[in-house]
Amino acid sequence: MARIGVFVCHCGENISATVDCGKVAETVGKLKHVAFSTDYKYMCSDPGQTLIKDAIKEHKLTGIVVSACSPRMHEPTFRKAAAEAGLNPFLCEMANLREHCSWVHEKNEMTTDKAIDLVRILIEKVKINSALQPIRVPVTKTALVVGGGIAGIQSALDIANTGHKVILVERSPSIGGHMSQLSETFPTLDCSQCILTPRMVEVAQHPNITLYTYAEVESLDGFIGNFTVKIRKKAKSIYEKDCTGCGLCTTKCPQKKIPNEFEEGLGFRPAIYVPFPQAVPNKPVIDREHCTYYLKGKCKVCEIVCPTKAIRFDQPDEVIEVKIGAIVIATGFDIKRSNFFPEYGFGKYKDVIDGLQFERLASASGPTSGAILRPSDGQVPKNIVFVACAGSRDPAKGIAYCSKICCMYTAKHAMLYKHKVHEGKAHVFYMDIRSAGKNYDEFVRRAIEEDYVNYIRGRVSTIYERDGKLIVKGVDTLLGAQPVEIVADMVVLATAGVANPGAEELAQKLHVSYDSHKFFAEAHPKLKPVETNTAGIFLAGACQNPKDIPDSVSQASGAAVKVAALFSQSELTREPLVAYVNRTSPPMYSTCVGCFLCQSVCPYQAIEHEDFKTRDGKIIKTVAKINEGLCQGCGTCVALCRSKSIDLHGYSNNQVYTEVVALLNDY
Amino acid sequence: MKIGVYPGCSLTGSARDYNESVFALAKAFDIELVQVPDWNCCGATAAHNLNRELSLSLPARILATAEKNGLDEILVPCAACYSRLIVTQHELKKNPELKNRINEIIGMDYRGTTKLINVIEWIDASIIPNLEGKITKPFDYKVACYYGCLMVRPNKVLNYDRAEDPQTMDIVMEKIGAHALYFPFKTECCGAGLSVSRTDTVSKLSGKIIEDAVHRGADTLIVACPMCHSNLDMRRPDINKYWKSDFKLPVMYVTQAIGLAIGLTPKEVGLQRHFVKVNIS
């Protein structure tokens, strides 16, 4: 038999000024199953709470309704009080007599009547509430960081420094990402390698970090705190423990003309290679696609010269399985490179290059040792044109969004050019200068005012070649759309920043959502920019959208804190207001018909399959099962299920129907 | 083989040379070209500049006549006419209400079933595959292929080649032994519709095209549109005056070049009708 207690609060006069609190307490006190009913001036005060606790014990209450302010304000207070008195906290409900009644209505009988109704509804509800236990899940305190660019490096270091283990998985042979390719960085023009390399080394040496380069995530199972990940370590064809990184093999390899990815095709590398001198780890890998041995069955020069016999041609890929508790995705971005703009001739004219190629030209460690030389003939370009928004903000041929970083790096490029080629002329075609950031606009102004970079507001229509020069046909919209024609030696296109190839595949493997441009999607654009929709998986850096280094690093540290917060508990406790699929006795097992419509609408991928099998393992029936670790309790699945097989703790079908009936029917 | 043809006004007038080369080529490849009976002018630039309904009605009459006479496919050698016809097809397909209105104007039942073929598509489908063994005099020249605006734009409607740096004509020329030059002006406008009313503008625009082709060492320009041809060939004195030079670069129709390559005489392909002498062959 239910024994309900009702506690009507005056809130000083906030409630009692318009609601007759005494009458409310008296009226509901007469209802069936109400064992105790009273009113009091301040329920949340210490004496108020004591009153409640005493009543629970004294009257052996099986449920209470605190009729006071908004549950959004004091539900935790009163649930805690209930728990202290030995009543399951989920058997305490609050009727909102203040925000939803006394403050919004005039003092009259109808208002008091409404207050009575509000209390009644919750009395009926709490009668059928069930005692719920918070959900506890254990936490594996090892984090996985996917992607070893600056964002991944920062996250890994921050997490590792909180004392937790980190596994860092990088797809390419070295960590460093795009930042390692940059020459100098805006807005300070400090050398990218100089600030990045120490971090890379720190990663390699950190006792809490295990680094897997040349590796990729194969699959992921489990949920927050309890993931199992499979990592494929691609065969490097060398035995790393024996390799000293002497580099002899790379100098002797006869394959020398493979376009160097790190140099953005502006240089070459051998088949056994270290992507760049400061690479971490600084040990080579064999590119099997280009190695003569793998292609033709002979060569093995590297094996012959290797002093430590570290080469292993028969090394297989290795798949390892690890348990982890949280994931940071930091797989970065890329820039558009294909010939998506035939009118600009990218890919056709050697001297029309992209931003990353320019970085390599400007980099002291690049193919020209930092001299700005045009690729076609190695001459110093005297007239250089930069084209901003090349493919960005262009729904017709490119992408609709603004790539965010190119205004800044274009200003940087023009500046670097002017610093290196004093007599040269730099022109920038732009639509808007987007340089919001600390010291950013000042930086752009410096390019214009101190380095005399010629900024022209207007887009370029076409670029064509004549007599070894590039004719750039643009317009100056600030001069009434006057056509501008520049005879340039070299053109740099600030091509759009796009999602990394493979991002979609990775998102699917990790069960996180991504947007229409294949960038990873945050859980909330403003308040959860670091979280994904999947609990325990976080985002850092340009994998979310094009970002510069300061933003990538900030977010990476943010993601690290989220992981650290998760790891600060040995168990996760969560409000048990989650969905569940009903179970009946065999042979039915559940009323669920296995349509999995619920699965298709769940925003958190919390619905799994559960098989019922005969003793010999034959599947009799497959039904839905809620993963409590993932379910956030939105109830979308409940409303959708046609066989009414799913229900939601705290907002069950029975509970909400009871509320409706109580509300509409007189007592 | 039999196929419909819509010559349009130019081919029966100022572009007789083009007409002759198209028919000569058809004959050499056993293709019978059947004219759309009692065809009318497509209205050209003038109609759509001045009256939208007229600009759709004139082509619709042509197409409806072709439909009525069972011509499922028609070759339209003039790029300008081709453009008007295909744009009409597109607009009327997009907008059934407009289609009804136009049908009312022309008093015919236009359905939009005719397949329109431009000259390069025709060459690609019916000439190139049968070229083997026919080339007696490879067209061993450096050529600049000029497509103009109407063959590639609007790309979404024409759905032919690509709007920037198209290649179809270049490929055809390479097949008959020519060397197709890199030519960035291939889709720049020659001035087309302003030919008579703004000779200065046309001289300037067409002049840029000629100048660049000469600069790149072309032996001849190759075109597939009578409007382009008349601006680049007939207007040469104006161009030369405007550019204060003496460009002698000939301008040939793609059909003429193929004709010569398979051994037709200059006269058979109408070369003698050109204003700028063609000292090729």
Next chain:
Amino acid sequence: MSHSEHSIERDSLAYAIEKHVEVHAQKCYQCGKCSAGCPVAEEMDLPPSLVMRLLQTEKSSNDDKVLRSESIWLCLTCEMCLSRCPMEIDIPSMMDYLRQRSRSEKKVNPKMKNIVSFHKAFLHSIQYTGRLFELGLILDYKRQSLKLTQDMMLAPKMISNGKLHFIPELLKDMPHITKIFKKTIVEGGSK
């Protein structure tokens, strides 16, 4: 489309363009790529992107400027602008509409009279013969534009090259053509 959902009746040229040719002036973000590629931008009083901007203001004085401009007549409908516009704004179709509006509102720029005359002469030729009669066209145009000597130099050579007919080729079903003209030009009031 979201545009039409929200658009309220406005009394502007931009609105008329939206309705008649489905070109939305507000989509233009003034990048200028159209003007950069337009072959006649240099000769225009209002390069295409400027026309777009004037229309965006939806001010009647600016609408008037557009309708009285030389640009709308100099436009060659070459489609270069459309093919490169990042927002795929169909300027050529819009230009067609603007020309017709300019004529119906009697705002044709006086300097552009020749161009209009030529178009008119061209249509006359078709109206009376069904096909273009080039010699007739030239003569008609000369009469209208009073540019008596221009192009006369070409005629003899054209004749000797076999490129000019002396007698127009007439269509068999001329009444049909006459009817089409009557229903469009005459009744449409753009004679």
Next chain:
Amino acid sequence: MAEFEPKVVAFVCNWCTYAGADLTGTSRIKYASNVKIIRFPCTGRIDFMLLLKSFANGADGIIVSGCHPNDCHYTSGNFHAKRRWIMFKELMDFMGIDMNRITFSWVSAAEGARWAEVVNSTVDRIRKLGPYVSYKQMVNTTVEEEVINE
């Protein structure tokens, strides 16, 4: 005769409209007391059979309100609610339910005044429509029984 006081049930989500209604209170904006709120985690949880159930139990009007599109606390719950709503609307139309008795709105946690407006306009409208007696006559009880019994 005293003026007809309609009974209106409001199904609102916890994160946006419930909080918005709290703000109406904190701002002391007055509105008609005919409306009583039932709290849901998300509009996605609102089973539209509840609307039928409410009418069957004598509701004269109903408000369904949640987060604005794209602001859903659960990212897409309200999106699914909207989609289902479209389907359900057809069904209700088919059943002859008077759609004027249902208000579907978005009220965010910051829109206290808007909540008062939504309530008042709904109550006004329902008051004009009068008691929803016709529902009782036409209701197909099998539909609701099936839903309630679990």
